[in-house]
Amino acid sequence: MREFLLLDLPMVASALLALIACGTLGNWLVLRKESMTGDAVAHAVLPGLVAGFLVAGRHSIAAMFTGAAVAGVAAILLAGWIRRSTRLDPGAALGIVFTSFFALGVALLETQGARQIDLDPNCVLFGALETLFYVPPASGSWFEGVPREFWTLAAAAGIAVAFSLAAFKELTALAFDAEHARVSGIAPRWLEPALLCTVSMVVVASFEAVGSLLVVALLACPSLIAAPHASRIGTRFAISLGAGTAITVAGHLIAAYAPRALGTQAALNTAGMIATLLAAAVPASFALRALLNRRRA
Amino acid sequence: MGGNARMSQGPTDALPAANTMLVLSGCALFGAVAGAVGSFVLARRRALLADVAAHASLPGVCLAFLAGEALGVGGRTAWLLLAGGAATALLATWCVPQLARLRGVGPDGALAVSLSFFFGLGAVLLSAIQSHDSAAQGGLNHLLFGSAAATTRSDLVMLAVLAAAAIAVVALLFKEFAAIAFDEAHARVLGLPVRTMDIALLALLVSTVVAGMQVAGIVLVVSMIIAPAATARLLRGSMPRVVCTAALLGAGSAIAGVLLSLRYESLPTGSAMTLCAGAAFLAALPLAPLLVPRAGAPAGGATP
Numbered sequence: 001m002r003e004f005l006l007l008d009l010p011m012v013a014s015a016l017l018a019l020i021a022c023g024t025l026g027n028w029l030v031l032r033k034e035s036m037t038g039d040a041v042a043h044a045v046l047p048g049l050v051a052g053f054l055v056a057g058r059h060s061i062a063a064m065f066t067g068a069a070v071a072g073v074a075a076i077l078l079a080g081w082i083r084r085s086t087r088l089d090p091g092a093a094l095g096i097v098f099t100s101f102f103a104l105g106v107a108l109l110e111t112q113g114a115r116q117i118d119l120d121p122n123c124v125l126f127g128a129l130e131t132l133f134y135v136p137p138a139s140g141s142w143f144e145g146v147p148r149e150f151w152t153l154a155a156a157a158g159i160a161v162a163f164s165l166a167a168f169k170e171l172t173a174l175a176f177d178a179e180h181a182r183v184s185g186i187a188p189r190w191l192e193p194a195l196l197c198t199v200s201m202v203v204v205a206s207f208e209a210v211g212s213l214l215v216v217a218l219l220a221c222p223s224l225i226a227a228p229h230a231s232r233i234g235t236r237f238a239i240s241l242g243a244g245t246a247i248t249v250a251g252h253l254i255a256a257y258a259p260r261a262l263g264t265q266a267a268l269n270t271a272g273m274i275a276t277l278l279a280a281a282v283p284a285s286f287a288l289r290a291l292l293n294r295r296r297a
Numbered sequence: 298m299g300g301n302a303r304m305s306q307g308p309t310d311a312l313p314a315a316n317t318m319l320v321l322s323g324c325a326l327f328g329a330v331a332g333a334v335g336s337f338v339l340a341r342r343r344a345l346l347a348d349v350a351a352h353a354s355l356p357g358v359c360l361a362f363l364a365g366e367a368l369g370v371g372g373r374t375a376w377l378l379l380a381g382g383a384a385t386a387l388l389a390t391w392c393v394p395q396l397a398r399l400r401g402v403g404p405d406g407a408l409a410v411s412l413s414f415f416f417g418l419g420a421v422l423l424s425a426i427q428s429h430d431s432a433a434q435g436g437l438n439h440l441l442f443g444s445a446a447a448t449t450r451s452d453l454v455m456l457a458v459l460a461a462a463a464i465a466v467v468a469l470l471f472k473e474f475a476a477i478a479f480d481e482a483h484a485r486v487l488g489l490p491v492r493t494m495d496i497a498l499l500a501l502l503v504s505t506v507v508a509g510m511q512v513a514g515i516v517l518v519v520s521m522i523i524a525p526a527a528t529a530r531l532l533r534g535s536m537p538r539v540v541c542t543a544a545l546l547g548a549g550s551a552i553a554g555v556l557l558s559l560r561y562e563s564l565p566t567g568s569a570m571t572l573c574a575g576a577a578f579l580a581a582l583p584l585a586p587l588l589v590p591r592a593g594a595p596a597g598g599a600t601p
Binding site: 030033034035036038039082085086088089091092093094095096099100102103104106107110111121122125126213214216217219220221224227228255259264265266267268269271272273274275276277278279280282283286 | 421524585
């Protein structure tokens with residue numbers, strides 16, 4: 001029990017906070033047909049993050065956030081500008097920008113002393129969930145032993161939920177008929193940039209702990225799992241977060257206990273396991289819907 | 298998993314430093330093929346599918362590694378890794394249209410789901426291999442971000458074979474590819490097998506991705522397919538001109554990237570190549586408006 005509280009709980013709780021943060025905003029992105037924007041932002045924030053680290057040191061969350069958020073928003077704006085001014089197709093514009101940003105980040109990381117800021121390219125992709133455990137502090141109150149990433153993720157989840165609730169009506173209008181929402185003035189002009197900024201902030205916060213792979217999966221998959229079962233947007237949020245929670249916990253348990261059960265020493269990557277299960281659940285969810293429909297008919 | 302990510306045993310048939318020329322020419326060949334194939338990939342608006350294909354080769358590579366170990370031929374057998382990578386990459390590109398057909402998923406969601414599944418599986422398999430301390434795993438870590446310095450002789454042979462095959466296919470099917478890229482509906486009316494050609498293009502794309510995996514890395518190899526071709530499309534011109542420009546730019550970026558990564562040892566080759574190709578695109582960006590006729594320009598970018 002004690003082992004579970006110290007080792008498993010912080011990891012699972014962090015992954016669940018990342019799910020709340022990314023899954024909530026992901027619903028808006030998926031409805032707007034912008035699932036791959038999440039992928040782009042998740043890669044593009046890297047140079048900003050590394051620059052923040054290099055300039056202000058490991059523990060300056062403010063510098064890290066500012067750098068990463070600036071890089072994320074800059075990448076999306078740059079891709080949009082390239083698309084408009086060159087008539088390249090959106091995928092190509094996005095592809096060039098985010099691979100270049102990511103390459104710059106990896107280059108900075110590798111050449112500027114990665115160990116010094118202890119973040120390595122492998123963690124950038126696949127996260128460092130396995131390193132988030134509770135270290136009971138020698139003195140002081142209990143919460144000083146909680147990993148820093150946990151609080152960052154909690155803040156991100158709070159921001160994502162608060163933003164979605166505060167602008168629920170406007171975001172819904174924007175998601176279902178962007179043109180109408182803009183023209184009729186239901187959605188104010190600042191809403192789309194605000195959504196983009198919130199997405200990049202949440203991506204940055206999640207990125208460090210769960211890695212770019214799981215960020216992409218968390219943004220797109222929960223909403224798509226809910227898609228065949230929900231006609232109302234509130235229901236869709238509820239199903240996506242509920243199913244996401246179950247899958248995240250399952251992913252962690254499999255990654256942590258399956259090798260032990262099979263009697264091997266292998267340590268499986270938790271973020272990868274959760275991402276795989278989330279993605280596999282999308283077609284499974286559609287198949288379940290088809291099955292339920294057939295039974296009813 | 299970060300800790301044991303940096304194990305780098307020397308590859309078994311490592312090239313001596315004197316063979317830099319050999320590595321350079323191999324990379325240049327890859328860059329040229331990536332540029333040429335990328336021109337058609339972009340014309341068919343498949344840039345992000347290429348990204349998914351590249352990432353999806355990871356689980357295949359890991360499975361091939363494990364199979365190689367189990368069969369006793371050695372995990373790091375170049376042809377086995379490439380075959381494994383190609384198999385899962387093709388599977389992932391097959392999944393995308395199937396997923397996109399589901400109501401509410403759409404092309405963007407299908408790409409994200411396919412990417413998450415295959416790359417996630419790759420992450421799990423890679424972590425399993427890395428924790429299972431095997432002497433032969435050296436070099437597998439380089440596959441994520443690429444390393445020209447760790448290229449082996451057999452890697453280069455495989456690269457050259459795949460590149461030569463890709464160039465032959467592009468040359469043979471050039472007219473058909475160009476016609477479909479320019480105007481799909483028109484090509485259909487002419488009776489061209491659009492579906493078959495798309496499958497051929499996909500096969501080319503996947504071979505390019507796995508051929509470049511060792512030097513450019515799985516994560517960033519896609520930039521060598523997108524960026525040189527996009528730069529060439531900015532500069533416009535006929536399809537043969539776009540393809541040739543893209544091939545030249547690709548070869549140039551690859552050479553510059555390799556030289557940079559050999560000069561600064563800690564810089565992964567994939568990052569260096571991507572940055573060079575991205576810089577070429579940025580440099581061409583201001584030229585584009587000068588070269589684009591303001592009115593009446595063809596929407597697709599290239600004219601046959």
